[in-house]
Amino acid sequence: MPRYKDAYDPSIHKHLDKVDWDAVLPAVLKYARWRVQIFHWLGKDMDPESLVREAFARAYGIGTNGTYRNWNKKTCPDIAIFLKGIIRSMTSHNAEHESEFPTESLFYEDGSPKDDKIFGSSDETVAASRPKTPEDELIESENLRVLMNELDQISCEDDDLGMVILCFEEGISKPQGIAAQTGFEVNEVNNLLKRLRRKLKQFNPKLQEQSSIERREEWA
């Protein structure tokens, strides 16, 4: 049975239950879809839905390893922003995802936990996360190098997108911030981001598992 920690405020449950999820979920799913893209670009497969499910679990106080987030409606009235924040912290390169968030979701698609024991202690949960092999590390850094080259290539071919990519290098992600930095209108920035999404969809990284299979075939 999932357990919540004493510092979690269970009165949040009733606020979460009242949310209009039809209005919130598409934006959260879209954000998760793009955050998962980091893993895909590095050669790993991850399901955006599993990220959203884990975000729900943390918001309800019963996340992996006993993790939880107290939703403060006063400081963050928009639940979509709150859930995106949870997803970001799970997938940020300097956050806990490598050590604490298992690559494989702990929930079935319908939200029921795969293994009740997994919520009991962190030791049991660590086993769900497969450590990186040297081969994985190699593929990751190679994919990262190729992706950076791809971004450089896009910058060379398209000056406007080049300015937007420069903003990312400066840590600016919000359209308003990019607009202020580049002099574009916000709607122009949104169109440029749309164009960038299309271009990056064509980038196909080498998958880590696929590579292992290729390697085994070579050895056979």
Added chain:
Amino acid sequence: MGINNKLEILDTLTDALGMSEHQTIQEIKDELANDGIDVEAALCRLKIAREKISMAAKRSVLDKAKEKRLNLAERSNDIMDRFKDWTKEQILDRLKQVSKTEAGFAYRDLETMGMEEMKALLEDLELSKASFPDESSNEE
């Protein structure tokens, strides 16, 4: 550029590409469908998942409350048993010790109380202490 810097750029890039503040719900759904996601099926699965997680969380709250109640009942039995054979002096000493933090506690009234009354008062104080343990033990 180091790996960490490159990963930071990916963080910022995917933050930007995952934004949807300027889009309507339908536009977001269309974009997800364009990316090959069966949007309605995915949203339906997520809604069911949320309901199940909500139920599991509520069960967890009830379980925790039950566990606390049982612990308290066990402790109160221990407390009742503990003072059974105590002398008046022992009870007085313990009362003074336990009631140090109780505002407005009148020590002079203790002397006028009978043994049973003192025992009952001590049990109440010990139980109240057991019900509201030191908050400093809370973990995040």
